[in-house]
Amino acid sequence: MIDTTLLLERLGARFGHDLSVEPEGDIGHVAIRVPGLPPPDGFRLILSSGWRSMEAVFSPDPFASRLMKTLCSDDPQRRKEFAALASTFGAVGVTSSVRVDEKSVDPNSLPEGPWSKVEISCIRLTDKSDEQGDAERVASASLALVLALLPVERESVEISPLAQGLPEGALVRLAVNRYERSPSNRAAAIAVHGAYCHACGFDFSAFYGMLGDGFIEVHHRVPVSSLGEGYVIDPSQDLVPLCANCHQMVHREDPPISPEDLRGLLVTRGVIR
Secondary structure (H helix, E strand, O other), X not given: OOOHHHHHHHHHHHHOOOOEEEOOOOOOEEEEEOOOOOOOOOEEEEEEEOOOEEEEEEEEOOOOHHHHHHHOOOOHHHHHHHHHHHHHHHHOOOEEEEEEOOEEEOOOOOOOOOOOOEEEEEEEEOOOOOHHHHHHHHHHHHHHHHHHHOOOOXXXXXXXXXXXXXXXXXXXXXXXXXXXXXXXXXXXXXXXHOOOOOOOOOOHHXXXXXXXXXXXXXXXXXXXHHOOOOOOOOHHHHEEEEOHHHHHHHOOOOOOOOHHHHHHHHHHOOOOO
């Protein structure tokens, strides 16, 4: 049995979007919506549990013409990011498939628009030992792929008081990292690496319980400001989860300290093993 309240909280923390559940007629189905996109301009993620599988299917509203027009944009950067994300989630056991106008298409080469209908499905084979975790994995993959094709409004940048001691250059890089971070890439990085700090090992969920569940910052190994135009992030190689303190510390140097080197420093000092 899927705990939908817990699922919405974890997805909301991961993507930075409020989500809600609407009633579904079929038993075993869960329909997730973004409240800020009401019908007919929004979409649903329909979760369903099969005999040995968990699946999330992206379903646009029947008359979401503006949404469809945006999804089939010929922006090459969005399409490259979509393909990279499909590959990243595939590496952790979530298989993505796409149907455009009733035809199966390769996630690596989406057809040119316009599209009248699209379906994005993310499925994971499972033995039902972790139904809650499987639901979170497929829903995360599905929402990440959808957001990769949609322009996401960037949030304003705020530097926390902990950052006041950073060198000026590091502050600029940290601001760029926060400003340009993609919620899709963040979700993929957490799916691959886990929601704990890869320098000190801190787990917000273990320490704070539900309040900290799924909370973690994601660090760009190469500062966004130095990436060339058109660069496609590989969440498994380019991103790594860090706690807020360690994220600040790696940016104390220019270029940033690697998370591995910071972990080595903590081991040398006897702070962690």
